Amino acid sequence: MTGAILIALNIDAVIYGFSLFLLSSLLWAWVGWMHRETSLVVLQSTFTIINVIGLYRWALA
Secondary structure: OHHHHHHHHOOOOHHHHHHHHHHHHHHHHHHHHHOOOHHHHHHHHHHHHHHHHHHHHHHHO
16 A cells, blocks of 8 residues: 555655565565465566566656
8 A cells, every 4th residue: 555655646756666566566476376376476477567667667767
């Protein structure tokens, strides 16, 4: 939720919001992997890609 608030505020802290989202999606993907939940791993891997793109765009923008 903190990541979403930082991104929604559209201030200089957006990169921290994407970083928190990235950390969250990586941790959830790991949990899915440990519990053999393929759908959770696929979903969180997709979110990870989206968050990496967001970090890339904001870091270079």
